[in-house]
Amino acid sequence: xxxxxxxxxxxTSPQNVxxxxxxxxxxxxxELGVFDSAWLNDHITNPAVERGGPSWESLTLLDHQTxxxxxxxLGAGWHExxxxxxxxxxxxxxxxxDRFESAVGVIRALFSDEAAHEPGVVRADPFYPLDGATxxxxxxxxxxxxxxxxxxxKRGLALVAREGNGWMLPAIPRFDYDYFADKHDRILADxxxxxxxxxxxxxxxxxxxxxxxxxxxxxxxxxxxxxxxxATHVILGMPAGLGPAGIETVAAEIAVPLRERLG
Numbered sequence: 243x244x245x246x247x248x249x250x251x252x253x254t255s256p257q258n259v260x261x262x263x264x265x266x267x268x269x270x271x272x273e274l275g276v277f278d279s280a281w282l283n284d285h286i287t288n289p290a291v292e293r294g295g296p297s298w299e300s301l302t303l304l305d306h307q308t309x310x311x312x313x314x315x316l317g318a319g320w321h322e323x324x325x326x327x328x329x330x331x332x333x334x335x336x337x338x339x340d341r342f343e344s345a346v347g348v349i350r351a352l353f354s355d356e357a358a359h360e361p362g363v364v365r366a367d368p369f370y371p372l373d374g375a376t377x378x379x380x381x382x383x384x385x386x387x388x389x390x391x392x393x394x395x396k397r398g399l400a401l402v403a404r405e406g407n408g409w410m411l412p413a414i415p416r417f418d419y420d421y422f423a424d425k426h427d428r429i430l431a432d433x434x435x436x437x438x439x440x441x442x443x444x445x446x447x448x449x450x451x452x453x454x455x456x457x458x459x460x461x462x463x464x465x466x467x468x469x470x471x472x473a474t475h476v477i478l479g480m481p482a483g484l485g486p487a488g489i490e491t492v493a494a495e496i497a498v499p500l501r502e503r504l505g
Contacts, residue, residue: 251279256298261306296378310382317392318342353386403432408444417464446475
Protein backbone atom coordinates (compact mmCIF):
# COMPACT_ATOMS: atom_id res chain seq x y z
CA UNK A 243 0.00 0.00 0.00
CA UNK A 244 1.57 3.34 -1.00
CA UNK A 245 2.47 5.73 1.77
CA UNK A 246 0.50 8.99 1.85
CA UNK A 247 2.34 12.02 0.58
CA UNK A 248 4.12 13.86 3.36
CA UNK A 249 3.44 17.59 3.54
CA UNK A 250 6.56 19.70 3.96
CA UNK A 251 6.25 23.17 5.43
CA UNK A 252 8.54 25.84 6.76
CA UNK A 253 8.30 28.11 9.79
CA THR A 254 9.90 31.49 10.30
CA SER A 255 9.44 32.71 13.86
CA PRO A 256 8.84 36.47 13.45
CA GLN A 257 11.22 37.65 16.16
CA ASN A 258 14.69 39.20 15.86
CA VAL A 259 14.30 39.85 12.14
CA UNK A 260 13.61 42.90 10.02
CA UNK A 261 10.66 43.08 7.65
CA UNK A 262 12.62 43.07 4.34
CA UNK A 263 14.36 39.83 5.36
CA UNK A 264 11.11 38.19 6.44
CA UNK A 265 9.28 39.31 3.31
CA UNK A 266 12.08 38.18 1.01
CA UNK A 267 12.22 34.80 2.75
CA UNK A 268 8.51 34.14 2.22
CA UNK A 269 8.68 35.30 -1.38
CA UNK A 270 11.64 33.05 -2.13
CA UNK A 271 9.96 30.09 -0.43
CA UNK A 272 7.03 30.46 -2.81
CA GLU A 273 9.36 30.34 -5.79
CA LEU A 274 11.16 27.17 -4.74
CA GLY A 275 8.20 24.88 -5.40
CA VAL A 276 8.93 22.43 -2.60
CA PHE A 277 6.97 23.74 0.38
CA ASP A 278 3.32 22.86 0.97
CA SER A 279 2.76 25.22 3.88
CA ALA A 280 4.16 28.22 5.71
CA TRP A 281 4.00 28.80 9.45
CA LEU A 282 4.83 31.44 12.02
CA ASN A 283 4.22 31.82 15.72
CA ASP A 284 1.81 34.34 17.25
CA HIS A 285 3.35 36.41 20.05
CA ILE A 286 3.17 40.11 20.84
CA THR A 287 6.66 40.05 22.37
CA ASN A 288 9.69 37.77 22.02
CA PRO A 289 9.01 34.56 23.98
CA ALA A 290 12.73 33.80 24.08
CA VAL A 291 13.32 36.58 26.61
CA GLU A 292 11.73 37.18 29.98
CA ARG A 293 10.02 40.41 28.99
CA GLY A 294 9.68 42.58 25.89
CA GLY A 295 11.68 42.07 22.73
CA PRO A 296 10.65 42.77 19.12
CA SER A 297 8.00 40.55 17.56
CA TRP A 298 5.96 40.85 14.39
CA GLU A 299 2.46 40.68 15.84
CA SER A 300 -0.42 41.12 13.42
CA LEU A 301 -1.01 44.90 13.51
CA THR A 302 2.68 45.76 13.12
CA LEU A 303 3.07 43.12 10.43
CA LEU A 304 0.19 44.56 8.37
CA ASP A 305 1.58 48.10 8.72
CA HIS A 306 4.96 47.02 7.35
CA GLN A 307 3.50 44.67 4.73
CA THR A 308 1.57 47.58 3.23
CA UNK A 309 4.48 49.98 3.46
CA UNK A 310 2.77 52.05 6.13
CA UNK A 311 -0.49 52.37 4.17
CA UNK A 312 -2.51 50.27 6.65
CA UNK A 313 -5.64 51.89 8.12
CA UNK A 314 -6.97 50.59 11.44
CA UNK A 315 -10.75 50.65 11.68
CA LEU A 316 -12.32 50.27 15.12
CA GLY A 317 -15.83 50.18 16.55
CA ALA A 318 -17.53 49.29 19.79
CA GLY A 319 -19.27 46.18 18.44
CA TRP A 320 -22.98 45.63 18.02
CA HIS A 321 -23.90 42.31 16.41
CA GLU A 322 -25.18 40.00 19.13
CA UNK A 323 -25.19 37.04 16.78
CA UNK A 324 -21.40 37.06 16.46
CA UNK A 325 -20.82 37.36 20.20
CA UNK A 326 -23.13 34.94 22.00
CA UNK A 327 -22.29 31.79 19.99
CA UNK A 328 -18.59 32.16 20.83
CA UNK A 329 -18.93 33.30 24.44
CA UNK A 330 -17.66 36.79 23.64
CA UNK A 331 -19.12 39.31 26.10
CA UNK A 332 -21.30 42.04 24.64
CA UNK A 333 -21.86 44.37 27.59
CA UNK A 334 -24.56 47.03 27.68
CA UNK A 335 -23.75 50.00 25.50
CA UNK A 336 -22.42 52.16 28.34
CA UNK A 337 -19.76 49.64 29.38
CA UNK A 338 -19.14 48.65 25.77
CA UNK A 339 -18.33 52.21 24.85
CA ASP A 340 -16.21 52.65 27.99
CA ARG A 341 -14.16 49.68 26.83
CA PHE A 342 -13.99 51.00 23.28
CA GLU A 343 -12.76 54.37 24.52
CA SER A 344 -10.12 52.66 26.67
CA ALA A 345 -9.00 50.47 23.79
CA VAL A 346 -8.50 53.48 21.52
CA GLY A 347 -6.41 55.20 24.20
CA VAL A 348 -4.30 52.10 24.77
CA ILE A 349 -3.64 51.63 21.06
CA ARG A 350 -2.63 55.28 20.77
CA ALA A 351 -0.21 54.76 23.66
CA LEU A 352 1.28 51.71 21.95
CA PHE A 353 1.74 53.70 18.75
CA SER A 354 3.70 56.37 20.62
CA ASP A 355 7.46 56.91 20.56
CA GLU A 356 7.56 55.90 24.21
CA ALA A 357 6.45 52.38 23.31
CA ALA A 358 9.21 52.01 20.71
CA HIS A 359 11.92 51.38 23.31
CA GLU A 360 12.42 50.16 26.84
CA PRO A 361 11.16 50.74 29.51
CA GLY A 362 7.95 51.12 27.50
CA VAL A 363 4.60 52.64 28.35
CA VAL A 364 2.88 52.78 31.71
CA ARG A 365 -0.81 53.65 31.49
CA ALA A 366 -3.44 53.31 34.16
CA ASP A 367 -6.72 52.08 32.68
CA PRO A 368 -9.74 50.34 34.22
CA PHE A 369 -9.86 47.76 31.42
CA TYR A 370 -6.48 47.55 29.67
CA PRO A 371 -3.67 48.82 31.93
CA LEU A 372 -0.15 48.94 30.55
CA ASP A 373 2.94 48.38 32.70
CA GLY A 374 6.16 48.72 30.74
CA ALA A 375 4.53 47.73 27.44
CA THR A 376 6.52 48.01 24.22
CA UNK A 377 5.47 47.81 20.59
CA UNK A 378 8.49 46.49 18.73
CA UNK A 379 9.13 46.77 15.85
CA UNK A 380 7.35 50.14 15.88
CA UNK A 381 4.90 51.17 13.15
CA UNK A 382 6.30 52.67 9.98
CA UNK A 383 3.81 55.54 10.15
CA UNK A 384 4.81 58.19 12.71
CA UNK A 385 2.29 58.00 15.51
CA UNK A 386 0.98 54.72 14.17
CA UNK A 387 -1.44 53.83 11.39
CA UNK A 388 -4.39 56.18 10.99
CA UNK A 389 -7.42 55.09 13.00
CA UNK A 390 -10.87 55.40 11.49
CA UNK A 391 -13.43 55.12 14.26
CA UNK A 392 -17.08 54.19 14.26
CA UNK A 393 -19.33 56.51 16.21
CA UNK A 394 -22.89 57.61 15.61
CA UNK A 395 -24.07 59.50 18.68
CA LYS A 396 -22.74 62.48 20.63
CA ARG A 397 -20.15 60.64 22.72
CA GLY A 398 -18.99 58.53 19.80
CA LEU A 399 -18.58 61.48 17.47
CA ALA A 400 -16.64 63.34 20.17
CA LEU A 401 -14.25 60.38 20.43
CA VAL A 402 -13.88 60.33 16.65
CA ALA A 403 -12.94 64.03 16.68
CA ARG A 404 -10.59 63.66 19.64
CA GLU A 405 -8.71 60.48 18.72
CA GLY A 406 -9.62 59.48 15.18
CA ASN A 407 -8.14 60.20 11.80
CA GLY A 408 -11.33 59.37 9.98
CA TRP A 409 -14.97 58.32 10.21
CA MET A 410 -16.81 55.78 8.08
CA LEU A 411 -20.48 55.71 7.19
CA PRO A 412 -21.91 52.35 8.31
CA ALA A 413 -22.53 49.83 5.56
CA ILE A 414 -26.27 50.23 5.08
CA PRO A 415 -28.32 49.10 2.06
CA ARG A 416 -29.35 52.61 1.04
CA PHE A 417 -27.83 55.94 0.14
CA ASP A 418 -28.48 58.08 3.23
CA TYR A 419 -27.11 61.47 2.26
CA ASP A 420 -28.78 63.36 5.12
CA TYR A 421 -27.31 61.01 7.73
CA PHE A 422 -23.82 61.35 6.26
CA ALA A 423 -24.06 65.12 6.01
CA ASP A 424 -25.25 65.44 9.61
CA LYS A 425 -22.38 63.35 11.00
CA HIS A 426 -19.88 65.09 8.74
CA ASP A 427 -20.90 68.51 9.97
CA ARG A 428 -21.01 67.45 13.63
CA ILE A 429 -17.52 65.96 13.48
CA LEU A 430 -16.18 69.12 11.84
CA ALA A 431 -17.78 71.16 14.63
CA ASP A 432 -16.21 68.90 17.27
CA UNK A 433 -12.81 69.19 15.59
CA UNK A 434 -13.09 72.96 15.63
CA UNK A 435 -14.18 72.97 19.27
CA UNK A 436 -11.01 71.17 20.40
CA UNK A 437 -8.71 73.05 18.04
CA UNK A 438 -7.92 70.20 15.65
CA UNK A 439 -7.18 71.03 12.04
CA UNK A 440 -9.71 69.17 9.86
CA UNK A 441 -7.23 69.00 6.96
CA UNK A 442 -6.50 65.37 6.19
CA UNK A 443 -9.39 64.01 8.25
CA UNK A 444 -11.09 61.21 6.29
CA UNK A 445 -14.81 60.83 5.71
CA UNK A 446 -15.62 57.51 4.04
CA UNK A 447 -18.90 56.58 2.40
CA UNK A 448 -19.59 52.88 1.92
CA UNK A 449 -21.82 52.18 -1.07
CA UNK A 450 -23.68 48.98 -1.97
CA UNK A 451 -22.94 48.14 -5.58
CA UNK A 452 -26.12 46.21 -6.30
CA UNK A 453 -26.73 43.28 -8.60
CA UNK A 454 -27.96 44.96 -11.78
CA UNK A 455 -26.66 47.49 -14.26
CA UNK A 456 -29.27 49.96 -13.03
CA UNK A 457 -28.15 49.57 -9.42
CA UNK A 458 -24.54 49.99 -10.42
CA UNK A 459 -25.38 53.16 -12.32
CA UNK A 460 -27.16 54.42 -9.19
CA UNK A 461 -24.01 53.69 -7.18
CA UNK A 462 -22.03 55.95 -9.52
CA UNK A 463 -24.45 58.81 -8.93
CA UNK A 464 -24.40 58.12 -5.19
CA UNK A 465 -20.61 58.26 -5.11
CA UNK A 466 -20.66 61.63 -6.83
CA UNK A 467 -23.28 62.94 -4.40
CA UNK A 468 -21.37 61.75 -1.33
CA UNK A 469 -18.24 63.44 -2.63
CA UNK A 470 -20.21 66.67 -3.05
CA UNK A 471 -21.28 66.62 0.60
CA UNK A 472 -17.86 65.91 2.05
CA ALA A 473 -16.76 62.31 1.44
CA THR A 474 -13.01 61.94 0.92
CA HIS A 475 -13.20 58.19 0.31
CA VAL A 476 -15.79 56.10 -1.54
CA ILE A 477 -15.74 52.39 -0.70
CA LEU A 478 -17.64 50.10 -3.04
CA GLY A 479 -19.14 47.13 -1.21
CA MET A 480 -19.37 43.97 -3.29
CA PRO A 481 -20.46 40.48 -2.13
CA ALA A 482 -17.22 38.50 -2.07
CA GLY A 483 -18.96 35.49 -3.58
CA LEU A 484 -19.18 37.29 -6.93
CA GLY A 485 -15.46 36.64 -7.25
CA PRO A 486 -13.12 37.95 -9.94
CA ALA A 487 -15.91 38.50 -12.48
CA GLY A 488 -17.79 40.58 -9.92
CA ILE A 489 -14.88 42.87 -9.14
CA GLU A 490 -14.25 43.33 -12.86
CA THR A 491 -17.86 44.46 -13.28
CA VAL A 492 -17.68 46.81 -10.30
CA ALA A 493 -14.46 48.28 -11.67
CA ALA A 494 -15.81 48.78 -15.19
CA GLU A 495 -19.30 50.00 -14.35
CA ILE A 496 -18.74 51.92 -11.11
CA ALA A 497 -15.10 52.64 -10.27
CA VAL A 498 -14.03 53.79 -13.73
CA PRO A 499 -17.05 56.10 -14.26
CA LEU A 500 -16.59 57.46 -10.74
CA ARG A 501 -12.93 58.21 -11.38
CA GLU A 502 -13.89 60.00 -14.58
CA ARG A 503 -16.53 62.04 -12.77
CA LEU A 504 -14.51 62.82 -9.64
CA GLY A 505 -11.08 63.27 -11.19
